[in-house]
Amino acid sequence: MRTLIRPAISLFLLLSALIGLLYPAVVTGVAQTVFPAAANGSLIVKDGKPIGSELIGQNFTAPKYFWGRPSATAPMPYNAAASSGSNLGPLNPALVDAATDRAAALRAADPDNTRPIPVELLTASASGLDPHISPAAAEFQAERIARARQIDTQRVRQLVAQHTVGRELGMLGEPRVNVLKLNLELDARP
Amino acid sequence: MTQHAWLLLGLYLAALLLLVKPLGAYIVQVTEGRLGFAGRIEGTVFRLCGIHRDEEMGWPRYALAIILFNALGLVAVYALQSLQLWLPLNPQALANVTPDSAFNTAVSFVTNTNWQGYGGEATMSYLTQMLGLTVQNFLSAATGIVVVIALIRGFVRHTAAGIGNAWIDLFRVTVWLLLPLSLVFALFLASQGVIQNFAAYQEVTTLEGSTQTLAMGPVASQEAIKMIGTNGGGFFNANSAHPYENPTPLTNFLQMLAIFLIPGALCFVFGRLVGDMRQGWTVFAAMAVLFVAFEVPAMIFEQQGNPLVEKVGAGETAMSTTALLDGNLEGKETRFGIADSALFATITTAASCGAVNAMHDSFTPLGGMVPLVLMQLGEVVFGGVGSGLYGILVFALLAVFIAGLMIGRTPEYLGKKIEAHEMKMTSIAILVTPLLVLLGTAVAVMTEAGRAGIANPGAHGLTEILYALSSVANNNGSAFAGLSANTPFYNGLLAVAMWFGRFGVIVPVLAMAGSLAAKKRIPVSAGTLPTHGPLFVALLIGVVLLVGLLNYVPALALGPVVEHLTLWSTK
Numbered sequence: 001m002r003t004l005i006r007p008a009i010s011l012f013l014l015l016s017a018l019i020g021l022l023y024p025a026v027v028t029g030v031a032q033t034v035f036p037a038a039a040n041g042s043l044i045v046k047d048g049k050p051i052g053s054e055l056i057g058q059n060f061t062a063p064k065y066f067w068g069r070p071s072a073t074a075p076m077p078y079n080a081a082a083s084s085g086s087n088l089g090p091l092n093p094a095l096v097d098a099a100t101d102r103a104a105a106l107r108a109a110d111p112d113n114t115r116p117i118p119v120e121l122l123t124a125s126a127s128g129l130d131p132h133i134s135p136a137a138a139e140f141q142a143e144r145i146a147r148a149r150q151i152d153t154q155r156v157r158q159l160v161a162q163h164t165v166g167r168e169l170g171m172l173g174e175p176r177v178n179v180l181k182l183n184l185e186l187d188a189r190p
Numbered sequence: 191m192t193q194h195a196w197l198l199l200g201l202y203l204a205a206l207l208l209l210v211k212p213l214g215a216y217i218v219q220v221t222e223g224r225l226g227f228a229g230r231i232e233g234t235v236f237r238l239c240g241i242h243r244d245e246e247m248g249w250p251r252y253a254l255a256i257i258l259f260n261a262l263g264l265v266a267v268y269a270l271q272s273l274q275l276w277l278p279l280n281p282q283a284l285a286n287v288t289p290d291s292a293f294n295t296a297v298s299f300v301t302n303t304n305w306q307g308y309g310g311e312a313t314m315s316y317l318t319q320m321l322g323l324t325v326q327n328f329l330s331a332a333t334g335i336v337v338v339i340a341l342i343r344g345f346v347r348h349t350a351a352g353i354g355n356a357w358i359d360l361f362r363v364t365v366w367l368l369l370p371l372s373l374v375f376a377l378f379l380a381s382q383g384v385i386q387n388f389a390a391y392q393e394v395t396t397l398e399g400s401t402q403t404l405a406m407g408p409v410a411s412q413e414a415i416k417m418i419g420t421n422g423g424g425f426f427n428a429n430s431a432h433p434y435e436n437p438t439p440l441t442n443f444l445q446m447l448a449i450f451l452i453p454g455a456l457c458f459v460f461g462r463l464v465g466d467m468r469q470g471w472t473v474f475a476a477m478a479v480l481f482v483a484f485e486v487p488a489m490i491f492e493q494q495g496n497p498l499v500e501k502v503g504a505g506e507t508a509m510s511t512t513a514l515l516d517g518n519l520e521g522k523e524t525r526f527g528i529a530d531s532a533l534f535a536t537i538t539t540a541a542s543c544g545a546v547n548a549m550h551d552s553f554t555p556l557g558g559m560v561p562l563v564l565m566q567l568g569e570v571v572f573g574g575v576g577s578g579l580y581g582i583l584v585f586a587l588l589a590v591f592i593a594g595l596m597i598g599r600t601p602e603y604l605g606k607k608i609e610a611h612e613m614k615m616t617s618i619a620i621l622v623t624p625l626l627v628l629l630g631t632a633v634a635v636m637t638e639a640g641r642a643g644i645a646n647p648g649a650h651g652l653t654e655i656l657y658a659l660s661s662v663a664n665n666n667g668s669a670f671a672g673l674s675a676n677t678p679f680y681n682g683l684l685a686v687a688m689w690f691g692r693f694g695v696i697v698p699v700l701a702m703a704g705s706l707a708a709k710k711r712i713p714v715s716a717g718t719l720p721t722h723g724p725l726f727v728a729l730l731i732g733v734v735l736l737v738g739l740l741n742y743v744p745a746l747a748l749g750p751v752v753e754h755l756t757l758w759s760t761k
Binding site: 001003004005006007008009010011012014015016018019020021023024026027028030031032034035038039040041042043049050051052053055056057058059060061062065069076078079080081082083084085086087088089090091092093095096099100103114115116117118119120121122123124125126127128129130131132133134136137167168169171172173174176180183184187 | 194197198201235238239240241251254255258259262263266309311312320321322324325328329357360361364365369372373376377380381382383384385386387388389391392394395396397398400402403404405406408410411412415426427428431432433434437438439440442443495496498499500502503504505506507514515516517518519520521522523524525526527529530531546547548549551552553554555645646647648649650653654670671672753756757760
């Protein structure tokens, strides 16, 4: 037993220093040198101030902006310091209640739109910080945004198309639109 | 299942198959000590640490070394959490973690479970994440790998007293295998948007004028080993669903690949070391068949969606555009959709990873049953690094034993007679986890403290508890996360299940390695049952499924099956 203790402790300390301190330090050093923007959170800077991250969604409630996925983070939606999903089970009445509220808000903001609401606009994302919606969910909102901004719907659709990203390698992931970047574009080029 | 989902599955398996052989060949070099450049460094390190290069350990000493080494990890992770407020690299001044949660987390990361009762960004300092959790991500993975290497030596060696040197094995696997892989993967992840910094949380003013606080940290370095070591403990609460952990479909694909990478390659290592590649590919084939058989239903049920939610969104006209995302999207990210989420869920629970890119608690009843059952089978479908292979080899011994009974011959595997001692150890290794799962679930549902954690009403509540126990006892770590498990009751119960679920299997496996190594090798004869080829693949799959089903069908019937029937009858 005693002959095991020295190797155990010294090997543990040595490996801890190597993989717990040196390894993260090297990764940080290289990442901060070679791709600092990505390593620091892919921040979007406007007039010298960070206004968000292109990877982290924001909460949108104004009719003139595209709305992203519902977020179940607490205490407020899109809390990027406490990511979380809803964890509601498929039969939980709270799941249907939440979806009903979201549907009501979407219908109230755009009463003339009687098309079915895409499921992703009724269901909370896994992280509560999802930056994307599908092109279909953007299309569903296009007329509302055009009306609120008093611009042509075709112009809105054009911007959506410009910001749509397809599947990577044609197979990975889903086609999607970055909501924050799209809204920034709407503000910048009315 | 959509065409896209089939393509994705095909691409995944093809990529895996392509990587298994080269990595497997490299692992053989590492564990056999044949790396040319390593000698000088190893000489210095071993001298410094008092490790004798020529010492061969018998199985009790090997097991003791492993347990001692892991116990040190337990102390270190507990201490770091309990003192983090006074230690450096804590820009958010996060408080010291409560004793019960710190204990649970320490056991969790040491046992390669990475069950998380806490939310990372609101609980753990950067130092705790690096020096505590990242270190255990490496060392628990190395532990699993060295145990399976020791077991393989048991088959390879004959009339031998030792099964290797635990210190040398741990050092080589950590430094020459896990570290370089993680370094490369971490840098790639960082290039794609996984953050890697020591900054304080960043405050921004959003477009609509409110304040958003962006959690920061050294994520990429932890993320890489989290997947490569089938650990699965997220830097953030949302794990691989968080855009800073898993920003794009490409990083997602590579994370999925990283989970099966070493478990797949170890099948190759097994074949190479026992000198018969057919043995390795047979095990690989059994795993692959089981994997596809479980992946397809997960995909189908998630794509089918939740009829109750779809009714809410119904409209008067048809949906207008293409590129529509549908299915059960509660708890899923848009960039991953159904296909990448269902595939990830299957992989992470087939292996003992437990990272999630979607919330399993919100899966459809049968879609969520797939990860649950995969864990309950003992995570032998590729499984954890090392633990998956030693798990399925234990089932292989059971399979030759059953076949031996049927044809009336002494069972043998790879030239070793399987006798009473091996069968005893096999039985312990196979039965310890179901015992922990079922007894633990029973205790939790019978006590007030256990039921208090349930978040969802009805049959789903039972599934939440069953899932938690299945996850921890099999060292997976994924959760039906609605369960409020950060309570003294659950922190204690689950920690016990994790510890015995890990070492209650490792010790009998090492005991078996020891007794196998001591045996003579018997030549192949006309009466030897071939343990390669389609017949043995079918036998092995049959045994894995039979044991799993016998253990869990009643519990599953009361949980996900009831829920499925209820959901579609209320439609």
